[in-house]
Amino acid sequence: MHCGWPAIPEWVFCSEAGTALDERNVGRAWERVRRRAQRHGVRPLRLHAARHTFATLALQAGKSVRWVADQLGHADPALTLRVYAHSLPSEGGDLAFADFGGAAEAALGGSERLYPAPTRSCEDAELRNSAESLARREGFEPPTLRFEA
Secondary structure: OOOEOOOOOOOOOOOOOOOOHHHHHHHHHHHHHHHHHHHHHOOOOOOHHHHHHHHHHHHHHHHHHHHHHHOOOOOHHHHHHHHHHOOOOOOHHHHOOOOOOOOOHHOOOOOOOOOOOOOHHHHHHHHHHHHHHHHHHHHOOOOOOOOOO
């Protein structure tokens, strides 16, 4: 027995009987919370803002876009990504995790630059081949260069 129920209710927030909440009751309760918060100087927010706050905090904490989409009930994680992309942690440009078949180490040549300034076309071809071999080995699609018309 869980909190007086014979089984765990399917709803996170449910009535005392374990059923879905009545929308009007939720709205009235939220209005009471808003009024009390306003008396303490908190700006009034709609209940829907709590949903955005949850999604933003979850993504900033490192939860995956797919997990957040599931929690929000989005059928397509692409929607979640479009709406909450600003909440994703920003990553630096450190590519130390990647193994470019020795091209990166050779490119460093004692300097602190990760990518050398290409001086000969054979160096360009070597770097391109290393990237393509990494893409094949790891199952990524190799980058396609695009030129503006």
